[in-house]
Amino acid sequence: MIDQLSWKVGGQQGEGIESTGEIFAIALNRLGYYLYGYRHFSSRIKGGHTNNKIRVSTKPLNSVSDDLDILVAFDQETIDVNVHELKEGGIVIADAKFSPTLPEEGKAELYPVPFSEIAKELGTSLMKNMVAVGASAAVLGLAPELYRNVVQEIFGKKGEAVVEKNMEALQQGAAFFKEQAGEVERYHLIEADGKKRMFMIGNDAIGLGAVAGGARFMPAYPITPASEIMEYLIKKFPEFGGTVIQTEDEIAAAVMAIGANYAGVRALTASAGPGLSLMTEAIGLSGMTETPLVIVDTQRGGPSTGLPTKQEQSDLMAMIYGTHGEIPKIVMAPSTVEEAFYDTIEAFNLADEYQCPVIMVTDLALSLGKQTVEPLDYEKININRGKLDLHPNLPEQDPAEYFKRFAVTDDGVSPRVVPGTKNGIFHVTGVEHDETGKPSEHPVNRKDQMDKRMRKLSAVSDRFDTPVAYTDTHDHADLLVIGVNSTRGTISEAIPRLEADGVKVNHAQIRLLHPFPSDELKPLMDRADKVVVVENNATGQLANIIRLNTGAAHIENILKYDGNPFLPSEIHNKCKEAAHRGNIERVSQ
Structure with missing residues (x-):
């Protein structure tokens, strides 16, 4: 028996590859195994090779594996593209429908299983993924019945008949494989500890962090690999009085997020490199008006459309130096799914405390890679609105004077109230301004306001928990x-x-x-x-x-x-x- 292995399923995009990996992995997660998954997929809705590689262990994991123990193939291309990863003595379970062959004889063992045929006999070819999961469970020495709760959870809304059909597909897949190969004890997994842990992608952790951090509004435009944040919050925000708006583009998304924050509502937007490029002018507006703004940049391959579904870390300079002019800006970089949750909360705190744009950068592997996460500690959550006074008792204003929203302060952070606050009227535009927000091009004022804004950054490293x-x-x-x-x-x-x-x-x-x-x-x-x-x-x-x-x-x-x-x-x-x-x-x- 072994304490870890690597499993991969591959085929054409749109034929259930992702769901096959999900069903395989969720059951293992429920049994207490640690998991790390990475999806390779094409930048199209249907067609093109895609695969999902999942590493399983009795110990914590934070990386994909170098090699592969088990490959589940829905077409010959999957074998041709991925066979080089297989260990000596690895196993290929392939749909017998396409008469699979191994290009490297002797390295791995091939077991054709009639995924499609079994599924059709049970009523629909769509269940071929369940046959594949059953065959995979047999390799690992797991009883198909261990998947019942997951199958019930996924298919229960369609009725018990559908649940039973899917369980039968699992059982027949396992039985057919065992009939061919017997017990493959070298790939039987040591029993896991049975503890409950989360299994989530980085984007879901960011979405959950936004809810826990008090955000209630997300304007955004869908883009890979950021869209799952938006999709997560579309489901979750309404439960807490929040909402998501799909905007016409990333320019509108960033400006709407600024507007919401200006009104006192914590808001975020999320995009990838192309969207970040469109947001740069709005980022400057956030810096000049000293309005909090949280942006998540999920890096992908560029430039232009580039490699929309592939890994890259090439936005670093753009995030730091992309804005015209000079503004205070904070750029954070979580390195695990767990950090993505806590850092999202911290991003909102920092944006409020320093009244500036905060960009939280991830990459595709972190955004879409799925990892085991230990139970989150909600006692760690702290909400800090900085100098925003939601219930101020401001003195009466002289009609000729405005509230000094942009007052020059030693720490660079000015007092802040939401619009409509009694005696809190101030002016705000994107041009340089005096302490009340009125436009001013006076050289002394310009230097005072610039120095004040840039002073904000001096304390961030000390304020930030674990900068390195x-x-x-x-x-x-x-x-x-x-x-x-x-x-x-x-x-x-x-x-x-x-x-x-x-x-x-x-x-x-x-x-x-x-x-x-x-x-x-x-x-x-x-x-x-x-x-x-x-x-x-x-x-x-x-x-x-x-x-x-x-x-x-x-x-x-x-x-x-x-x-x-x-x-x-x-x-x-x-x-x-x-x-x-x-x-x-x-x-x-």
């Missing part, structure tokens, strides 16, 4: 490996392999990109012979940001920009090379 998450194992390391977003788990898995090779490694994950936490990172860099930055882009954007903010010269890059996330073996191999030589390594497959 790090594993500081060695007083002095051969390598310090630095990453951002979803690379955290993959780097963590590569490090023990490097240590086994005799390379001393420390690890730092950047969680606050702007203002950059130089004081936290520089001591870690000083205690390493070499610094290696792992990132999914072609120009080493994170490494360049680190150089700019720390003055460091001894930085090497491991770059991958082919649309796929890093594998632990890639980081292991390239870091091992970097420990012995100093040239830039580019991973492109």
Whole structure:
């Protein structure tokens, strides 16, 4: 018996590949196994190869695996595209309908199972995914009956007859496989602990964080890989008096979010790189009017339409430097699904406290990758509205004077009231203004207002919890490996392999990109012979940001920009090379 394995299902987009993976994984999650899933899918609604790779273990996981134990194929293309990942002695379970063949004889064992035929005999070919799940359960040594609760949950609304038909498909798939292969004990899983844990994608965690953080409005335009945030909140916000509006474009979404925040309602919008480009003018408006704004940027392959459904981390410079003019801005970067939940709440707090735009950046692997998450601690949630006074008792105003909404203060944050507050009238536009909001181009006022706004950033690094998450194992390391977003788990898995090779490694994950936490990172860099930055882009954007903010010269890059996330073996191999030589390594497959 084994404590972990990797399973993948593949076929043409639109034929139930995602639901097959979901049903397979949810039951394992309910049994207490840890899971990590990553979907490879085409940028079209139907057609094109898609697959869902799920890693299962009795121990916590934070990365996709290098290889593959079990491949479930709905077409020959799935075998041809993915067979190279299979371990020696791996298993391919394929629909007998297409007469499957293995291109590499002897490496894996092929078991044709009539998914489509069994499903048709039961009434509909749509149930072929359930036959495949049943065959997969047989490989793992799991009884089909363990899936009953999941099947009931998914199909129960359609009636008991549908539930029983799907259970029968599961049972027949398991029985057919066992008849061919018997008990494949080498892939039987050790029993899990049975504890209840969440199994969710990063986008769902962000949506849940928005609800828990007090947000009640989301204007947004659908875009991959951000749309699931919108879809989640469409279902959840109405339960709490909130709403979601699909706007005509991302420009409208950002401006509507600013309007809601101006009125005192916590609001967010979410997009990907193309949408972020359209939002840049509105981001400047948020900075100039000192109105809170929370934006989630789920990075994907660019430029232009680029690779809409593939992994990349190439928006870093755009998020920090994309706005015309100079404004205070905070850019956060969670690195796990759990952090995505808590950081979303913190994004709203920071936006209110510093009255500025806050961008929370993820990447496709974090946004859409599904992970096991330990039960969330709602006692950790703290709502901080900063200097927003919702029930002020303001003195009577001279008719000629307005409320000093943009008063120059030592900490750079001015008093704030919502529109309609008695004696709280002030002027607001996107032009430079005086303390009451009236337009002013006076040089002294301009400098005072600019200095005030930029002072806000001075305290953010101290205010932010864990701007750099790090594993500081060695007083002095051969390598310090630095990453951002979803690379955290993959780097963590590569490090023990490097240590086994005799390379001393420390690890730092950047969680606050702007203002950059130089004081936290520089001591870690000083205690390493070499610094290696792992990132999914072609120009080493994170490494360049680190150089700019720390003055460091001894930085090497491991770059991958082919649309796929890093594998632990890639980081292991390239870091091992970097420990012995100093040239830039580019991973492109």
